Amino acid sequence: MRAGYGTLEVLSDISFDLAPGSIRIILGTSGCGKSTLLNNILGLEVAWGGTLDLLGHHLRAGVDPIPLEVRQQCGVLFQNGALLSSITVAENVALPLRMHHPEIKEDILREMVAQKLESVSMLHAWHRLPGELSGGMRKRAALARAMILDPQILFCDEPSAGLDPVTSNELDKLLLKLRSELGITMLVVTHELNSIDTIADDVLFLSQAKVLFDGSLNAAKNSSEAEVANFFRGFSSDEFSATNAVSFDIKEEL
Template identity: 40%
Template sequence: MIELKDVYKTLDGRKILQGLNLHIREGETYVIIGRSGTGKSVTLKNIIGLMKPDSGEVNIMGQCINNMGKEESYALRQKMGVLFQSGALINWLNVEENVALPLVEHQRHLSKSEVQSIVQHKLELVELEHAGKRMPSELSGGMKKRAGLARAIVGNPKIILYDEPTSGLDPVMSNQINDLIISMQEKLGVTSICVTHDMSSAYRIANRIGMIYEGQIIEEGTADQIKNSQNPIVKQFISGSTVGPLTQ
């Protein structure tokens, strides 16, 4: 479903991705972990086409996006949904209007009643069916994330990208978001890529986990395989220890 081959990316003279290879299967949830500044978000931006690699290939659903034109990139991007770290709701639109925005902007053939029906269904999936008229300022952090997720899935994407979905949430709300991510995979059959520092979330939602270090995936595997890794870099990161190669 998603394949990055020997991808390099330098930003402001700093080498971010250094030969990164990544293979994500259709229908799985793949979680990317790693320290801040190691290239997790840059990887997501390369997948969605907001950045192009300096070298290497990015293949999405069998299409190489490196040299795609504007219209091709636009069409492919419509098959992806993104849940941003903050939810990224527009403050002057209510929840329903925020969720409807991708349909209003990109699927203008839909009638108003069709848009309302789709939006209501997506709000039900994220358990916000009674909050459609609320403004973002009236929502808790977890509700903003759920509204952002409803907007991400409103166009029935094949791929969902999650950027720190549990950031800033308490443990109970974090688990609710984790359950929703699992639910999206089960009910919609989507392929999901999640960037997170939250190891409890990673272990709960992932089919596979990959750790980025110095611009490469240095280890990947199931939750149990990562928990039992003998790589000292991985062991220090997942334990949060202050002693080890990451702090030398």
């Protein structure tokens, strides 16, 4: 995949796989194109070229629109939560259901919303407005909305941004819980070392518009690439998870 802004190329020949059931981290220094990559995968920005193999669909990046059935299988947790401030938490979570499944009866819809809010420990905030919530609570409410359609892939853009270390760790544990219970695949943009150590299976390290490293968290910590090694310097973990299966792929068009 290639992408950029104006004449500035931000991503060049970016290619990687995302194993089903895994949590892959996109990382790198500020301005390296992490969020740009995520936005281009989701079709929120128009890629310059390349291909995107997503949930059984082969798409020309920046040319072919992402089919509705694919979008419905992709949940997104935006950096700021992106909750609508004028409606309640429950109404925010219900929005994707009302948009994609207007045929669902109201009592069933309410039950589905309640289940998702309970899964993120936010059922008590049903009637509250986003402005009445703490930063961590807003992120959990936004996570419930991202999960309401039971997606196969969850995309997260800086989920820990603006959170204190304790709240950030709680959110990381919640992501692991959802992965364990639902088998969901996650692609997470972050630069938070503690979060990376807690949730990452695999790492994609971007530098100067290209992939500098692609591999497991453990391999990243022991990388011979100076920039990658420096990123993890003084940071270690006794455990990291590994997952299996393969399916998701982004390739440069030949």
